[in-house]
Amino acid sequence: MTVRVGIPRGLLYYYYGPLWTEFFESLGAEVVISAETNKKIVEMGVKSTVDEACLPVKIYHGHVKDLMDQKVDYIFLPRLMSVYKNEYICPKFCGLPEMVNHSIRNLPTMIQPTIDFRKSKKDLPKIVEAVGAYFTDDRRKIEWAFTKALENYRQYKTALRQGILPTEALEKKDEKNFELLKSSDKVALLGHPYNLYDAFVSMNLVEKLRGHGLQVLTPESMDVKVMNEKAALMDKKMFWSFGRKILGTAFYAMEQQDIQGIIYLSSFGCGLDSVLADIVERRVRRNSDKPFTLLTLDEHTGEAGMDTRIEAFVDMIKWRRNHENNFSAYGQHLHSY
Ligand code: SF4
Structure with a gap:
């Protein structure tokens, strides 16, 4: 047997x-x-x-x-x-x-x-x-x-690394969504793989972003050498493996013109996320003008509330792209039209 x-x-x-x-x-x-x-x-x-x-x-x-x-x-x-x-x-x-x-x-x-x-x-x-x-x-x-x-x-x-999701690769659906993978509108999505790729936990976040015409960069789709070089910019070595991947991706995303926003998907009760999300948010505020949002999940998180936040974030990205590229999300810079 x-x-x-x-x-x-x-x-x-x-x-x-x-x-x-x-x-x-x-x-x-x-x-x-x-x-x-x-x-x-x-x-x-x-x-x-x-x-x-x-x-x-x-x-x-x-x-x-x-x-x-x-x-x-x-x-x-x-x-x-x-x-x-x-x-x-x-x-x-x-x-x-x-x-x-x-x-x-x-x-x-x-x-x-x-x-x-x-x-x-x-x-x-x-x-x-x-x-x-x-x-x-x-x-x-x-x-x-x-x-x-x-x-x-x-x-x-x-x-x-080609941008295929783990869930797609596991099911060997490697042809899916190639159209969207070529989109010029991009966001970086940060977090642990079991949050990002579990469709129930993330409430299909990746698919929702793709549905808005956005290409999604995650730590798993990063070039490893680039990710490690960027993570090494921290004053102190990041000794958590997930931390290195998340920070490396965040620091890379902050510098890319074609990445229009950064989302951090975190779990309630995660000690690492509480440190990492704070570092990412501070760096994004200090070194770039990209919109940043932190979405925190727990077993009571409602999908409607999550959808509202995603839609507001996507609207902001699209508004900025259509009106003025260098408009600060945090009010730190003054720009005139
Ligand atoms: S505490 Fe954070 S890093 Fe650790 S298993 Fe939970 S979600 Fe993952």
């Missing part, structure tokens, strides 16, 4: 989903991805977690419960400490396995390797072998499966 391994469609699924999926499938397992986020998943997640948890962590718990309803044999839930040298992931990722293990009863067997590449990636082969051993004791098959998985992952990242 084929073994079924569940992957929660939350948090870094939007980064590493294709890697993990290809690996497990190449080892002969059936991969079950939890359902797209919906009201029931959010409610199950909220009920399973402490109030203090941020929205994405609550939702992640809901995805674990969805996989349990689908009767999987295993759930893959790695402990992500660090995925880049000398950087850290948010502390909530480090404690995620414990949070889930203690919050949800009757879990199936959990596969929970620790990923800590802060000093080096030298342990990667051991981690791969240990995870693969749940499915086979053939070490060469495990190596081969991981090589295939890495290739799939590289293709996915290349697609993202």
Whole structure:
């Protein structure tokens, strides 16, 4: 009988989903991805977690419960400490396995390797072998499966850099929206991937912006070298990986003539966002005249209110483009018509 391994469609699924999926499938397992986020998943997640948890962590718990309803044999839930040298992931990722293990009863067997590449990636082969051993004791098959998985992952990242959304790339809808990707009206959309690309959580923000004829630049569509160069402009090194990506994208966007506004999508209860959004807003105010808006999500956020704010922001961008390009959103500069 084929073994079924569940992957929660939350948090870094939007980064590493294709890697993990290809690996497990190449080892002969059936991969079950939890359902797209919906009201029931959010409610199950909220009920399973402490109030203090941020929205994405609550939702992640809901995805674990969805996989349990689908009767999987295993759930893959790695402990992500660090995925880049000398950087850290948010502390909530480090404690995620414990949070889930203690919050949800009757879990199936959990596969929970620790990923800590802060000093080096030298342990990667051991981690791969240990995870693969749940499915086979053939070490060469495990190596081969991981090589295939890495290739799939590289293709996915290349697609993202072309401006294709993770959700589109995951579904291999790579031809979609090419018309809009060429639009000369652009905005930068900043935030964590699990907020930006989860259509339920973001209330389809990317699609709504595209619907207004705007091309959307996100950290995942940035050239990595450029993003890192811009992030290095901070006086002090940003040691959170997400922080580096968000700041690098923000600083790049501030300098681009064709990017007409910057939106930061944040989650209520996110410690990183409270720091990062403040840095971005101050820099945008100080160094550019681009409109900036911060949209904060929680489980009670209403779509109508969000739509009103998006429409007002888009109207302002279009008004500025049609009337005067150098009109300050903050009243710091005087211009005459
Ligand atoms: S970075 Fe923020 S939103 Fe993401 S897991 Fe950490 S606290 Fe939650």
